[in-house]
Amino acid sequence: MARKRTKTDEAAAPETVVGKPLKLTQFSHGGGCGCKIAPGVLEQILARTAPGVVPKQLLVGIETNDDAAVYQLNAEQALVATTDFFMPIVDDPFDFGCIAATNALSDVYAMGGMPLLALAVVGMPVKQLPLEIIKRILEGGESICTKARIPIAGGHTIDSVEPIYGLVAIGLLHPDNLKRNSGARPGDKLILGKGLGVGFYSAALKKGMLSASSYAAMIASTTQLNTPGRAxxxxxxxxxxxxVTGFGLLGHLVEICKASGVSAVIDYAALPVLPNALDYAASGCITGASERNWASHGERVTLPRKHFGDVERALLTDPQTSGGLLVACAPEVVTEVLSIFLLEGFDHAAVIGEMSAGKPQVAVVRSESD
Structure with a gap:
């Protein structure tokens, strides 16, 4: 059984090797979903990829950059398949395993599915990391899968230069309940399930500036399973x-707009933000992935520099590791959607904008209440 975290597990108390502090993040050039290939580069890669075999049972493939593949088994069941892994975003190995597993399972929930089982993806510098640390990373992942009530039924391990951990996640859904990123309609309201700012937190952690309370907020957000997706x-x-993960809020919203053939308006004042995240950004704790995200999607975004500075833009493009669900829904079900989030413990869930007819682009405005 996976070891449960206790109050003695502190962010400021890393493992030690030969008497020297060992930080998992020192082995990685980037952490969490900030490791993703820039969306603009990824688009060029996929554009040159041959489509291959596409059976009629494949309900979702790579055509709209959706969260997972979906393959229909019969009239009542469809298989959801995805994989996600990355380098450490935190130094505590147990927390790293928890975050990576939560992030991987999120894609199943985002399609409307129920996780069924997982396979571990493990790459570790075995000559540099003590086996106990590697074991604790796996224990973290196991603890999240136990919370999701699924087994880790196998996996694959390699000896790598950087620590890598994640899951292949398999789920099931009824074909009628499949939710894609391509179904948004003009007039839909946009609801975001978690607060933004994980990238700011991770940058502050690497600079030694993250407080214990902010670390706790980071772990609470990134290890919260996106279970509302099922309901x-x-x-x-x-x-x-x-x-919303590595491409930031704007990047993933642009993908919804492109896939659905609609435009969107975001009210910056309505965005939920994790505690003190903007303070870290103002102090220079911004990831390089934020700028890459803007370079990839900025041409489809209207963000008047007169009203929005560098920090505001960084929040909109901040890479979220294990971020919240982004939902486009009819106005008449907004109350029900928010209630589902609230009942499952998502206190940051908020209406942040709406969809409209027009070219696939995003306009950012600021309401008078800000």
């Missing part, structure tokens, strides 16, 4: 869904 999938008024 939201059953609502006919929910038209599109994805999760």
């Amino acid at each position: 939201l999938a059953c609502l006919a008024g929910v038209h599109a869904m994805t999760d």
Whole structure:
């Protein structure tokens, strides 16, 4: 059974090797979903990829950059398959395993599915990391899968230069409840399930600036399973869904707009933000992935520099590791959607904008209440 965290597990108390502090993040050039290939580069790679075999049972493939592949088994069941892994975003090995596993399972929930089982993806510098640390990373992942009530039924391990951990996640859903990123409609309201700012936190951690309370907020957010996706999938008024991860809020919203053939408006004042995250950004704790995200999607975004500075832009492009669900739904089900989030412990869930007819682009405005 996976070891449970206790109050003695502190962010400021890393493992030691030969009497010297060992930090997992020192082995990685980037952490969490900030490790992703820049969306603009990824688009060029996929554009040159041959489509291969596409059976009629494949309900979701790579065509709209959705969160997972979906393959219909019969009239009642469809298989959801995805994989996600990355380098450490935190130094505590148990926390790293928890975050990586939560992030991987999120893609199943984002499609409206129920996780069924997982396979571990493990790459570790075995000559540099003590086996006990590697074991604790795996224990963290196991603890999240236990919380999701699924087994880790196998996996694959390699000796690598950087620590890598994640999951292949398999789930099931009813084909009628499949939620893609391509179903948003003009007039839909946009709801975000978690607060933004994980990238700011991770940058502050690497600089030794992250407080204990902010670390606790970071772990609480990144290890919260996006379980509302299962209930939201059953609502006919929910038209599109994805999760906000490495491409930032703007990047994943642009993907919804492109896939759905609509535009969107975001009210910056309505965005939920993790505690003190903007303070860290103002102090220079911004990841390089934020700028890469803007370079990839900025041409589809209207963000008047007169009203929005560098920190505001960074929040919109901040890479979220294990971020929240982004839901496009009919106005009449907004209350029900928010209630589902609240009942499952997502206190940051908020209406952040709406979809409209027009070219696939995003306009950012600021309401008078800010």
